Amino acid sequence: MYQSILVILPHPDDECFGLSGTLAKYISQGAKVTYGCLTLGQMGRNMGSAPYNSRVALPSVRKKELEESCRAIGIQDLRLMGFHDKTIEFEDRELLDGAIEDLIREVKPDVIYTFYPDYAVHPDHDATGAAVVRVVERMPKGERPPVLCMAFARDLESSIGNPDVFEDVKDFLKPKIASILSHRTQFQVPGLDGANSHKSKELQERFGTERFWTYPFGG
Amino acid sequence: MQPIDTADVQRRIHEFIDQDIYVHMEMTTGAYTSHHDTTKHPAANFISNAVIRFSLGSISGIGPYRVGLKMGKGWIYTEGLTHYDAAEEDRLLMSGHDGTGKLVVALQLSREPF
Numbered sequence: 351m352y353q354s355i356l357v358i359l360p361h362p363d364d365e366c367f368g369l370s371g372t373l374a375k376y377i378s379q380g381a382k383v384t385y386g387c388l389t390l391g392q393m394g395r396n397m398g399s400a401p402y403n404s405r406v407a408l409p410s411v412r413k414k415e416l417e418e419s420c421r422a423i424g425i426q427d428l429r430l431m432g433f434h435d436k437t438i439e440f441e442d443r444e445l446l447d448g449a450i451e452d453l454i455r456e457v458k459p460d461v462i463y464t465f466y467p468d469y470a471v472h473p474d475h476d477a478t479g480a481a482v483v484r485v486v487e488r489m490p491k492g493e494r495p496p497v498l499c500m501a502f503a504r505d506l507e508s509s510i511g512n513p514d515v516f517e518d519v520k521d522f523l524k525p526k527i528a529s530i531l532s533h534r535t536q537f538q539v540p541g542l543d544g545a546n547s548h549k550s551k552e553l554q555e556r557f558g559t560e561r562f563w564t565y566p567f568g569g
Numbered sequence: 570m571q572p573i574d575t576a577d578v579q580r581r582i583h584e585f586i587d588q589d590i591y592v593h594m595e596m597t598t599g600a601y602t603s604h605h606d607t608t609k610h611p612a613a614n615f616i617s618n619a620v621i622r623f624s625l626g627s628i629s630g631i632g633p634y635r636v637g638l639k640m641g642k643g644w645i646y647t648e649g650l651t652h653y654d655a656a657e658e659d660r661l662l663m664s665g666h667d668g669t670g671k672l673v674v675a676l677q678l679s680r681e682p683f
Binding site: 441473 | 625626639643644
């Protein structure tokens with residue numbers, strides 16, 4: 351059981367497929383979640399169908415989608431960190447690491463969820479995970495919260511092995527599906543929007559387990 | 570043009586930091602894209618001899634490479650770079666070429682207009 355959970359991800363929607371069920375589960379048991387979302391995904395290509403969103407409108411549209419997703423999951427504390435989409439790997443490390451370190455010091459999390467550096471496909475994902483790992487690595491060994499990572503690169507098991515944390519979220523598919531549906535400019539998943547979709551066997555199979563790798567810090 | 574040597578490109582990017590410089594950047598799918606394949610959407614853009622100034626810049630990736638330059642109020646970003654001209658000492662000419670050698674994307678920096 352976690353009291354305080356910190357989530358650090360680069361894009362609105364990064365939480366929905368791999369993590370939202372786990373968060374909803376711990377929130378139902380009393381956890382407080384702070385979600386530091388580094389960018390507004392302002393360079394995304396999916397602009398939604400009608401009504402058409404301009405490049406300029408996209409960040410505010412995605413911000414609203416993210417707020418809706420957080421409400422669906424029950425996340426109490428959303429922090430928009432103000433970095434620019436696609437630039438995390440190029441950002442001033444002192445600025446980036448400092449912002450993450452400030453958040454960790456403030457929240458004092460029991461656990462941090464992020465992406466596994468080098469195994470999360472998108473450069474922003476990898477750079478976000480790498481920044482979290484750098485910051486936590488600098489903390490004294492006894493004070494480091496566990497860092498649980500999402501990863502989905504091809505053939506990753508041969509490098510980092512199998513996930514070691516499995517969360518059964520079948521009872522939390524309703525908030526999870528609502529989280530996915532919140533990001534309506536980004537995803538159109540057939541069969542998700544029915545009133546009873548969370549009870550479907552197929553969706554329980556597909557979305558019912560969330561998997562994480564505990565980051566192996568050295569000494 | 571030679572395949573990108575990231576250490577050499579990184580050194581050259583550093584030499585342009587905190588100065589007014591000229592940038593040429595472009596990307597194109599080719600003017601004949603939809604003629605050859607009607608499902609493809611032809612698109613292109615370029616900006617030539619815009620004056621910029623950046624305070625931070627780097628190249629990353631394992632190839633094709635990405636470059637990000639942080640300016641006072643925004644970013645310059647290019648993905649898909651494969652080649653650069655190592656013989657050019659004063660200018661940094663980078664481009665990305667597809668499997669047939671055609672140019673897809675370019676990012677060039679110079680102290681003099683192109």
